[in-house]
Amino acid sequence: MHKVKYAHMNRGVCEVALGDAILACLTERPMTGYELAKTFDASIGFFWKADHQQIYRELSRLRDRGHIRGREVVQSGKPNKLVYTLTSEGRAALKHWAARPSSPPSIKDDLLVRLYALDCIDIEPLRADLMARLEHHRDRFGRYERILKKRFPDGTAAPADAGKLLALHIGLRHERVVAEWCEEALDRLSSISTRTNVQPLEDSQRENKG
Amino acid sequence: MHKVKYAHMNRGVCEVALGDAILACLTERPMTGYELAKTFDASIGFFWKADHQQIYRELSRLRDRGHIRGREVVQSGKPNKLVYTLTSEGRAALKHWAARPSSPPSIKDDLLVRLYALDCIDIEPLRADLMARLEHHRDRFGRYERILKKRFPDGTAAPADAGKLLALHIGLRHERVVAEWCEEALDRLSSISTRTNVQPLEDSQRENKG
DNA sequence: CGACTTTTTCGTGTTACGGTAAAGAACTGG
DNA sequence: CCAGTTCTTTACCGTAACACGAAAAAGTCG
Structure with a gap:
């Protein structure tokens, strides 16, 4: 009770x-x-x-x-x-x-879902989105680099700050990687849209025939 | 204005x-x-x-x-x-x-928070956690590779599947990168714990005076 | 019969997260 | 002085996410 x-x-x-x-x-x-x-x-x-x-x-x-x-x-x-x-x-x-075990987080990036459904969506907004994201991650990368240079000019940290430096490294790496895959996606997108035009999207209307 | x-x-x-x-x-x-x-x-x-x-x-x-x-x-x-x-x-x-712009998600990985607070926590559970995560991401990497081989044996996809292949590539890359930074973190952790022991943590008890 | 799988559904609580808003103080400026 | 801005904190509301716990309906297996 x-x-x-x-x-x-x-x-x-x-x-x-x-x-x-x-x-x-x-x-x-x-x-x-x-x-x-x-x-x-x-x-x-x-x-x-x-x-x-x-x-x-x-x-x-x-x-x-x-x-x-x-x-x-x-x-x-x-x-x-x-x-x-x-x-x-x-x-x-x-x-x-x-001290408790952590569980790996999901990526949960809308962009990945859009890429997955690439053949069902308009590519132009996606391309714009990818470019914005690319810029964003490049920007963050630059900021991290600046912080790194300012806070850890010689690339090493006091023992008490070792974790912070490490986390910063990982953040840096992450931004770089995401920027890279944005680039790759843009690249693929270009080669796709030159090969096949924007698809006619009529097929989605066919199933209305109940 | x-x-x-x-x-x-x-x-x-x-x-x-x-x-x-x-x-x-x-x-x-x-x-x-x-x-x-x-x-x-x-x-x-x-x-x-x-x-x-x-x-x-x-x-x-x-x-x-x-x-x-x-x-x-x-x-x-x-x-x-x-x-x-x-x-x-x-x-x-x-x-x-x-067609709407997406917003970049945060990483939100508990491990990064722990690394950030590295000097305030016990490193052994963290190390165990990192190793488990490393294994997890390696495992996922392997699974993605297998799926890739099975679904896209020649590395190319039909136009309708291009996005799925791309998303898979990105997932693959992501798992590899996370596994890499787990390795890096473990590496650093080793070099830290050999240099300085687990710190005495007495200073946190001083402020009890109220 | 009971135990288990497949498939779907409900209920409940907590956290997350975003928006809109406001409130109080002190400074800034016309 | 009133209006506006910055600084700082707080409140209310709604919805999504997520976890935990059940269970119902239908059929198989032992």
């Missing part, structure tokens, strides 16, 4: 990582929700983006759980802000979370 | 693609929910997985919208099944969806 509201042990399987991503972000330094919301410190935000409402909501939840503590900092010229710091429980929770 | 926002009018219709992924899957051939749930035809399911309840719920929704039509097939020896076919509205909807 006792109802478990916050079932700490119930979260055995859930992989929720928005909260944990925030915790991870706060391991580096205390931050405000506003700051977190802007960029996630130009780091975790790269592979885990969330808008400010999500951040704030998650911050309240984490505070309720005692994983972080907010200290109000009175500012002049600006509204007071809440700087959140990891508590020792928060660190323990992060550690505990990190 | 007001800022120019990228104002494509998002009419509340979701960017979500589970439904669209199913539509895309059904472009190839009619399938039952059971079949879809099992593997998504060993194709789209690679980058978009969902359990059978999700599939069935989405199928009902698509049927309600008139995007697919279910035909009951009487079987002997097994319960009757509902084979779903794309309607012309479904094709049109897919086409329409595919």
